[in-house]
Amino acid sequence: MQRYFLTNTITTTVDSVFELTGESVHHWLKVMRAQPGDQAEFVTRNQQVVIGKLLSSTTTTAQVAVQQVTTPQVELPLQVLIACGVSKGDKTEQIVQRGTELGAAGFIFFDSQYAVAKWATNKRERKLSRLVKIAQAAAEQSHRTVVPTVSYQANLSTLVQQVSYDAGIVAWEESAKQGESSQLVQTLNKMQPQQRLLAIFGPEGGLTSTEVSDLNQVGVVSAGLGPRIMRAETAPMYLLSAVSFSQELV
Numbered sequence: 001m002q003r004y005f006l007t008n009t010i011t012t013t014v015d016s017v018f019e020l021t022g023e024s025v026h027h028w029l030k031v032m033r034a035q036p037g038d039q040a041e042f043v044t045r046n047q048q049v050v051i052g053k054l055l056s057s058t059t060t061t062a063q064v065a066v067q068q069v070t071t072p073q074v075e076l077p078l079q080v081l082i083a084c085g086v087s088k089g090d091k092t093e094q095i096v097q098r099g100t101e102l103g104a105a106g107f108i109f110f111d112s113q114y115a116v117a118k119w120a121t122n123k124r125e126r127k128l129s130r131l132v133k134i135a136q137a138a139a140e141q142s143h144r145t146v147v148p149t150v151s152y153q154a155n156l157s158t159l160v161q162q163v164s165y166d167a168g169i170v171a172w173e174e175s176a177k178q179g180e181s182s183q184l185v186q187t188l189n190k191m192q193p194q195q196r197l198l199a200i201f202g203p204e205g206g207l208t209s210t211e212v213s214d215l216n217q218v219g220v221v222s223a224g225l226g227p228r229i230m231r232a233e234t235a236p237m238y239l240l241s242a243v244s245f246s247q248e249l250v
Contacts, residue, residue: 114205
């Protein structure tokens with residue numbers, strides 16, 4: 001069943017009627033060719049899932065009747081913020097799409113010293129807007145109840161100052177080469193449900209030792225993610241999978 005996220009507050013009493021507007025109307029009516037009587041899922045702002053039936057529509061609105069309301073628990077127990085150095089090509093899009101499917105709470109992209117790619121100031125908002133749409137589509141496809149946030153920070157120093165988190169790790173290839181294998185497990189074992197984990201990853205060129213040292217000084221610990229060196233777009237997926245295994249599958 002198709003899923004859409006609502007931006008307005010609705011009454012979720014069974015048989016109540018709400019008005020659907022915006023891009024969701026276009027997709028449901030024009031792309032999915034919904035007809036009166038057809039149903040879809042609508043996620044409210046407080047993470048309830050409403051099964052709604054199409055009653056009638058115009059070119060820009062739809063009248064939807066509430067049929068059923070549920071509160072599924074599908075989000076990761078920890079709020080994982082994935083912070084990545086800006087990468088070239090479509091790697092940022094891959095990170096957002098797949099990371100959303102794996103449960104990330106948000107994505108932060110930053111410029112770093114070894115980064116090959118840079119986001120021009122005049123194109124930054126357009127790139128972020130596209131990534132937001134990718135996150136929403138992936139959240140709908142994976143039947144999540146939250147759309148991850150997507151943002152940008154100029155560098156790691158401002159990132160750790162501006163972003164709120166309860167624990168932080170930086171995936172550091174030198175730690176992996178030296179056989180470090182316990183920091184991620186130790187960090188996850190200390191955290192409580194709904195706390196925020198900031199996980200930082202470098203771009204294709206990695207992070208400098210100075211950048212990692214500066215992070216260590218503010219309490220972000222260096223962690224190896226196993227003995228293999230992963231691509232910039234692979235490492236965040238590994239971490240999210242590890243969090244799911246640690247928090248959901250035991």
